[in-house]
Amino acid sequence: MSISSSPTLFTVTRQEPRLVVPAESTPRELKQLSDIDDQEGLQFQVPVIMFYRRNPFMEGEDPVRVIREALAKALVFYYPFAGRLIEGPNRKLLVDCTGEGVLFIEADAEVELDQLGDTILPGCPYMEELLHHVPGSDGILGCPLLLVQVTRFSCGGFTFALRLNHTMSDGVGLVQFLNAIAEFAQGNGLTAPSVLPLWRREILSARKPPQITCLHHEYEQVVDTNNDNNNKHEILRSFFFGPKEIRAIRNHLPPHSNGSTFEVLTACLWRCRTRALTLDSNYPVRVSCLFNGRGLHDLHVPNGYYGNAIAYPATVSKAGKVCTFPLVYALELVRMAKAQVTAEYFRSVADLMVIKGRPMYTVPGSFFVSDVRHLGFNMVDFGWGKPVYGGTAVSFPNVSFCMSFKDGIVVPICLPQGVMERFEEELKTMTDEPLGGSFDDRPFKISSML
Template sequence: MAGSAASLKFTVRRKAPELVAPAGPTPHELNRLSDIDDQDGLRFHISLIQFYRRDASMSGRDPAAVVRDAVARALVHYYPFAGRLREIEGRKLAVECTGEGVLFIEADADVRLEHFGDALQPPFQGLEELVFDVPGSSEVLGTPLLLFQVTRLSCGGFILTVRLMHTMADAQGLAQFLAAVAELARGAAVPSVLPVWGRELLEARNPPRPGFAHREYDEVPDTKGTIVPLDDMVHRSFFFGAKEVAAVRSHLVPGLRKRATTFEVLTGCLWKCRTVALAPGADEEMRMICIVNARGGKGKQSAIPIGYYGNAFAFPVAVAAAGELCARSLSYAVRLVKEVKGEVDGEYMQSVADLMVQRGRPHFTVVRAYLASDLTKAGFGDLDFGWGRPVYGGPAKGGVGAIPGVASFLIPFKNAKGEDGIVIPMCLPGPAMDKFVEEMGKLLRPATVDVADMFPAMIKSAL
């Protein structure tokens, strides 16, 4: 029923939301977040969705009960998640570890997994029913920091949705916590990776002294109006397998073709195609924000220990005039992305923390900006609560907070043909989406081969 997924309608019956507290005693303390955690650009909730098939070996086991019990046990180790955020001096956020717990919803839906289509990918039908916004739970301060919903399907499978207050953890931190929940659900006594709070590692210096330009936090007046309207938005996802990535890479100059990572190639491609599609004035400054994980790097970055689950990434931004992006080759966009990614090291992270304190924790600029985040190594597709790996595991939707159309995630994905690759959700105004598909087609067309012959599946799904 892949063809019916676009118009899928189903009913979800939810039990009353409950609070799940840690399964054992936990400290009551006030823990300051880092100066990376509590910036304005992270003061919103992010949502994750996981689809699981029926597993005969788990017959008689209720996924809601299994997940609820494992969450309670995991919260003993990750007890700050069971607390509530408070704002202290200088708009500083701290979590009061109260042990109150996280929100949990048990639900049933009159739909089967296969009704969602052969190749699960964002956008998902009925998402608002699968991650229910409990009234009053979406505030930053004084509300539960996590919300779980386990929705049992009529086929015996289930859907797990998780909503997280982003100031508490990044994608890797959330994946680490959920991996602990999954291990405990499968019978482990303790998580294999123990959590590290350590937020003082990313605190500002006294006095703060930023050492980089940090154009991602420029104050940019939106003099020509919002470039992406909030109405008439079209959501589509695009699949890039090995053939598609190779085709895009073939448009780069030889040296860059060998040195650029897949993230850099695809991000530059999306930035260029999106700019052409939106048709801004030639002199308008366009911004490409790249999420760069600071874990496991050189210098001070190596001080971020295994088990750290706070936000440990930066938003470096490439900036270019729209006319240049549209007129010049793909190599121009990819080179700019590669350069700003390479700036991020331990000193850069320290500089961001300093800037946050110095300037009152500003939001990264979203004016004429686009953001890309690589989730191909986050591990959401590996989370096994006893029913095996998910059919799909990753972001429930694109966008940053309440701002649609300014962000895309690179999500690991296996298409209906069994090909491994990356799926990228995109949100654009209707006419711009048509132009985006046209521009993407040009970059998927090697010089002597017609793209429709090489990649009919992708072009067909995108049109």
């Protein structure tokens, strides 16, 4: 179901942005990013936001002061975040650990958290107020690697909003850093975070000599022959999937069909999105699931590593098949995409970046979905308790995220206006729970469909 709330008018008063530097002196050195880190597709800024309620046990404590001081302490250990990116030979990105600091904004909003309702979810109409764009701060080279804004509400609650240069960390690495800030914010006499950060970016750098050993549909360079939706204004809406909606989607699958909730939901979203785009039946479409390589024992990513350890393998189909075949077809393609990932796949990605000059991922016809429900954004506690909502603040035209909210999952989708209307209609047919099962039980074989 689509989530919508009427925006509430309120005023935000911001102080001038200031730089927060490490609380102690840190090494001045150059640190090289991995070949997974500095690929073209990760050279952008990703915003995250967390909303916190008033906590009577923290009465008299200022969240701005507490978090700013804790941030300075965490930067002693995560000092590369206080540096600036520079470009070396062959466009290789390096962190110049200058200790210049990260941008920090203190703000106050004349509104109570409860007045905002579900507008706190991705697509939040107040994002520019709660995470202010500082002119000249959002470049990749020579700019602060983090922007933080803490905004106090009149009820005693607050928001913690952050913008990260994605080349520095993935979601796991960012949450690790946020938890370090939270541990210092809670005090308890800590002198170091419980998880010590490790740089070790050579783990995910190309081999010598590099060699591409796997098939990488996600980096194929193709010409976009679908111009119908190009250059159209896109809108962002969030969709909530509780137990009822997930159950309804599963009713479109064969009984006892394999597939996690994330896989089933991704298949459904991909199918609805492809139908809404009204593509030519022979137009190639791709689905990619972001995969965290930390669980691959042959990759040897150590505890504390906070760089990008992600890959997004893709499977390809014709749009007509995704639109007309039963949902189980899309589900099997999603599962096939995830099944490709091995330690060798990661090494092949790193090698591909060097051999092919860090290409952009395939954009035309692609849909990327990342499951960030279990990363811990909704668990970061600066002393005021867990956030009401914690996760990514936006979606992108080809990228969506699955995030925890209440008893279900919220997914932001970004599409042109007309396409969005068709998408909502398609999704409604998938999530309206029928009285009986709706599984399309026409006989077919998955192998023949693929």
